[in-house]
Amino acid sequence: MTEQLTDFLKAFGWDEQWNDKRNAASDKLRDASPARVVAQYSHAYKIITMGGERLANVSGRFEFQAESKGDFPAVGDWVMADLLDESPPRAVIQAVLPRQSAMVRKLAGSVPDEQIIGANMDYLFITLAMNGDFNIRKLERYLISAWESGAMPVVLLTKADLCDDHSRYLAEVEDAAPGVPVHMVSALENQGKEALMAYLKPGKTVAVIGSSGVGKSTLLNWLAMDHVQLTSDIRESDARGRHTTTHRELFLLPTGALLMDTPGMRELQLWDSQEGWEQAFSDIEALVAQCRYRDCKHEGEAGCAVRAALQSGELDTGRYGNYKKTERELARLARKETTAMRQRDKKQSTLKNARSRTASRRSVENWEDFGESKRK
Ligand SMILES: Nc1nc2c(ncn2[C@@H]2O[C@H](COP(=O)(O)OP(=O)(O)OP(=O)(O)O)[C@@H](O)[C@H]2O)c(=O)[nH]1
Numbered sequence: 001m002t003e004q005l006t007d008f009l010k011a012f013g014w015d016e017q018w019n020d021k022r023n024a025a026s027d028k029l030r031d032a033s034p035a036r037v038v039a040q041y042s043h044a045y046k047i048i049t050m051g052g053e054r055l056a057n058v059s060g061r062f063e064f065q066a067e068s069k070g071d072f073p074a075v076g077d078w079v080m081a082d083l084l085d086e087s088p089p090r091a092v093i094q095a096v097l098p099r100q101s102a103m104v105r106k107l108a109g110s111v112p113d114e115q116i117i118g119a120n121m122d123y124l125f126i127t128l129a130m131n132g133d134f135n136i137r138k139l140e141r142y143l144i145s146a147w148e149s150g151a152m153p154v155v156l157l158t159k160a161d162l163c164d165d166h167s168r169y170l171a172e173v174e175d176a177a178p179g180v181p182v183h184m185v186s187a188l189e190n191q192g193k194e195a196l197m198a199y200l201k202p203g204k205t206v207a208v209i210g211s212s213g214v215g216k217s218t219l220l221n222w223l224a225m226d227h228v229q230l231t232s233d234i235r236e237s238d239a240r241g242r243h244t245t246t247h248r249e250l251f252l253l254p255t256g257a258l259l260m261d262t263p264g265m266r267e268l269q270l271w272d273s274q275e276g277w278e279q280a281f282s283d284i285e286a287l288v289a290q291c292r293y294r295d296c297k298h299e300g301e302a303g304c305a306v307r308a309a310l311q312s313g314e315l316d317t318g319r320y321g322n323y324k325k326t327e328r329e330l331a332r333l334a335r336k337e338t339t340a341m342r343q344r345d346k347k348q349s350t351l352k353n354a355r356s357r358t359a360s361r362r363s364v365e366n367w368e369d370f371g372e373s374k375r376k
């Protein structure tokens, strides 16, 4: 790759670490080019390559080998793709480089599966409005998902202009989000942007989560200095040569940072995330470790550190209540997943014989398909 060509990739976050991951990938990918997924459609992706933007599909071999939805590329992913010399330019994705962080939605339906809402975020801005909607228990739920993702959470208290007594909100957040940075902003009054510059550095990827109405869209537009509005008006050719409006879910901010705004981020719910839960309530977990009995239920046992902290006021009863509530919810989700897995295994073993007959035929077809795209 020449200096100039990699500039596009660098702008979208390509660095030494990704280069190492690329070099560690299989030999088969030696001729493929790195690219980042900036938008996802039902059967196609928009990727940024060293030569600019193009549409891409996964190879037949990729599709055949994928075990779950979570294996497929998602917005934010770095992929290895063959760039086809066609007009309009197209690409075939051969592999996804190992994710550094991911917001995963576990689908505990009749067939357990997962969906990647966004990948490779460096920071997650959790937004909370400083008005009547302020809900610290909601923040605790968002933190579970944030910690689980592997990205660093940052709390943004929005609508600072609507509030006279910031200290109350700050104190509540500091108790509920130990060790998480907190910043107050007002997009309307252009306040607090300087503090965010520490995160909005070139090549860093930021996603914004928070409930409806807290001001996420306003915040995004403010950070983008209305560039979002401008870019969506650019019309481009799609795969069929028609002109369509540019659609991106990962875009460059004027600061050089990348902002991720996928539909799923906005509808974030609590999903199976044991580790995230433990980290979000790390203060309570530390107390639990001090209880005299290892199987302490904190219901009046002797030497219970949790009860002692609740009585002294060191531990807020609302926070403890949410700790128990989310624990129950996660246990329920885990049970659902186990049941669904068992059902799937049962189904699979009955279908196994029928499937193996067609599979051998299909795998030949897919390998031919793979060879096709490599030759082009
Ligand atoms: N006073 C004040 N109002 C704000 C601020 N930011 C957003 N708002 C208002 O809050 C309302 C909701 O803002 P949005 O940006 O649409 O909120 P959202 O989180 O994107 O909402 P959804 O699209 O439903 O997810 C709008 O009326 C905004 O004008 C702010 O900093 N100060």
Ligand SMILES: [Zn+2]
Residues within 6 Å of the ligand: 288, 291, 292, 296, 297, 298, 299, 301, 303, 304, 305, 306, 307
């Ligand atoms: Zn206890």
